Amino acid sequence: MIVLKFGGSSVADAACMRQVAELAKAALPKAPLIVLSAMGKTTNGLFAAAKAAEAGNLEAALEQQALLVTAHRKAAMDLLGETLPEELDRALTELFGELELLLRGVALLKELSPRSMDAIASLGERLSTRIFAAFVGGTWVDARTVLRTDNVFGEATPQQEAIRILSTQHLKPLVHADRIVVTQGYIGATEEGHTTTLGRGGSDYSAALFGAALGAKEVQIWTDVEGVLTCDPRIVPEALPITELSFAEAAELAAFGAKVLHPATIQPAVEARIPVTVRHTQKPDGRFTTISAEVSTGRPITALASRGPITVLTVSSTRMLAQSGFLARLFEVFGRRGVSVDLIATAEVSVSLTVEADVPLKPLIQELSAFAKVEVHEGRAIIAAVGERLKSTPGLGALLLGALGDINVEMISMGGNEINLSIVVKVESTNEALRRLHRVLVGGIS
Numbered sequence: 001m002i003v004l005k006f007g008g009s010s011v012a013d014a015a016c017m018r019q020v021a022e023l024a025k026a027a028l029p030k031a032p033l034i035v036l037s038a039m040g041k042t043t044n045g046l047f048a049a050a051k052a053a054e055a056g057n058l059e060a061a062l063e064q065q066a067l068l069v070t071a072h073r074k075a076a077m078d079l080l081g082e083t084l085p086e087e088l089d090r091a092l093t094e095l096f097g098e099l100e101l102l103l104r105g106v107a108l109l110k111e112l113s114p115r116s117m118d119a120i121a122s123l124g125e126r127l128s129t130r131i132f133a134a135f136v137g138g139t140w141v142d143a144r145t146v147l148r149t150d151n152v153f154g155e156a157t158p159q160q161e162a163i164r165i166l167s168t169q170h171l172k173p174l175v176h177a178d179r180i181v182v183t184q185g186y187i188g189a190t191e192e193g194h195t196t197t198l199g200r201g202g203s204d205y206s207a208a209l210f211g212a213a214l215g216a217k218e219v220q221i222w223t224d225v226e227g228v229l230t231c232d233p234r235i236v237p238e239a240l241p242i243t244e245l246s247f248a249e250a251a252e253l254a255a256f257g258a259k260v261l262h263p264a265t266i267q268p269a270v271e272a273r274i275p276v277t278v279r280h281t282q283k284p285d286g287r288f289t290t291i292s293a294e295v296s297t298g299r300p301i302t303a304l305a306s307r308g309p310i311t312v313l314t315v316s317s318t319r320m321l322a323q324s325g326f327l328a329r330l331f332e333v334f335g336r337r338g339v340s341v342d343l344i345a346t347a348e349v350s351v352s353l354t355v356e357a358d359v360p361l362k363p364l365i366q367e368l369s370a371f372a373k374v375e376v377h378e379g380r381a382i383i384a385a386v387g388e389r390l391k392s393t394p395g396l397g398a399l400l401l402g403a404l405g406d407i408n409v410e411m412i413s414m415g416g417n418e419i420n421l422s423i424v425v426k427v428e429s430t431n432e433a434l435r436r437l438h439r440v441l442v443g444g445i446s
Contacts, residue, residue: 001176001217002217003207003210004034004214005034005185005219005220006036006281007221007222010223010224011280014075014078017075017131018079019282020034020132021038021135025136026284028177028179028180029177030177031112031175031397032277033175033181033211033214034132034180035206035210037186037233038127038184039072039128043121043200045068046121046391047117047121050200053104054106054110057107060104065099065290068096068099072131073092076088079135080134088131092127092130093245096242098123102120106120114153118187118197125143125185126184129184133180136180137145139174141180141181142171143183143185143187144168144193145170146316147187147206147209148189151190152192152196154392160268163213164212167210171210171213172214174390175214185205187206191237197339198264204221204261205265208267212268217274219274219276219277220277224282225278225280226287227242227277227288227289228241228250228261231438231441232337232434236434238444241288244290244291244292245287245289245290245291246388247270247292248388249386249388249419250266250291252420253303253384253429254305256386257302257308257407261276273293273294275291277301282341299389300396301386301440303387304386305386306434308382309378309427310354311355311357312353312380312410312424313354313355313374314377315330315352315368315372316351316372316374317372318348329371333367337364339355339359341353342355342382344413345413346413354380380424381411382423382428383425386419387419388419390419391418393412397414400421400437403440404425407425407432407433407436408429
């Protein structure tokens with residue numbers, strides 16, 4: 001069997017859903033499991049409605065709900081006719097009734113807990129899959145009966161062994177040739193049955209988890225680009241498609257800003273040794289990228305990615321000089337405050353490191369200042385060059401840094417693994433830096 005995941009842009013309206021239906025039907029001999037995101041912009045609408053309700057503005061929340069009702073019923077009628085099948089009509093009515101009840105409860109209390117937000121956010125996927133399953137005559141499965149998670153609402157952690165057992169019980173008997181089985185990405189449930197979400201972009205993660213649990217031959221991620229490109233085409237129009245990526249390369253690119261894949265998508269597939277292909281929904285016969293544990297490209301540089309804005313912290317203290325335990329004390333502060341560090345560079349009496357821009361800096365700096373001097377540089381970006389022969393290609397670092405010319409590099413990190421050279425520049429220099437580096441990349445590094 002295979003898993004086909006379609007994102008919000010692929011199921012944005014009735015016309016898009018028809019295209020997805022054709023792809024699902026073409027996959028019938030391979031026993032497809034279809035994993036869908038919410039219809040385009042639905043999740044944003046649900047978040048907006050929830051925030052309005054939290055502010056006590058029930059009228060605005062219900063207006064947002066009305067827009068969602070109109071959009072989904074229009075898509076359903078475009079696909080199935082003015083008179084909807086009774087089962088679908090009842091399901092849509094129940095789902096929108098559930099949404100209204102949740103919004104009224106939030107507005108009454110003026111409190112939006114993470115648990116309530118997950119319950120509201122889950123409705124996008126539950127709506128899109130109900131409509132699509134009815135259109136293709138497929139079997140609808142509630143992902144919450146299978147995708148077991150912990151109770152960290154908003155960004156839950158899947159319990160993979162429980163998912164494997166539940167998939168064997170609830171999904172495997174349904175998935176076979178000549179039947180389309182439809183379920184949701186992004187959402188799951190705790191052991192107690194409380195709805196959870198995997199975080200934005202979590203539908204890719206869901207697809208990989210289902211694929212690993214069912215022993216799929218392939219996980220297909222259908223989106224709006226022809227696979228993974230050598231750089232973001234919005235910044236570098238001459239970016240090229242990449243035919244094959246190793247899992248390690250794909251994971252690095254995803255972690256450092258490549259938007260095609262959710263970073264966590266990779267891991268379940270890596271462990272199960274299942275290839276992941278990234279394809280264009282509107283160009284099913286076009287180019288695509290295959291990501292596999294079996295691939296070894298041997299390229300010095302495969303692609304570029306960037307992420308920003310980020311913040312650079314430089315922590316300095318003469319206590320570092322010939323003293324043990326300083327770094328342990330430093331990173332204990334970050335660990336206790338739940339702050340993730342990306343890049344690190346050390347000198348004799350200082351450490352520079354990068355954190356996300358939304359980290360609460362004031363209490364972090366206050367605690368660090370008790371034993372060190374802290375400099376803060378906001379508005380920075382990380383650019384990552386990823387490739388399997390970065391370390392073993394002589395002169396490559398000089399070539400890359402030389403290509404940047406007058407763009408100032410504030411931090412360099414290489415050595416954490418074999419395939420990533422990361423630099424930090426000011427946010428406003430990011431796009432030009434990517435264009436210059438890409439010219440070196442496509443110029444034929446050997």
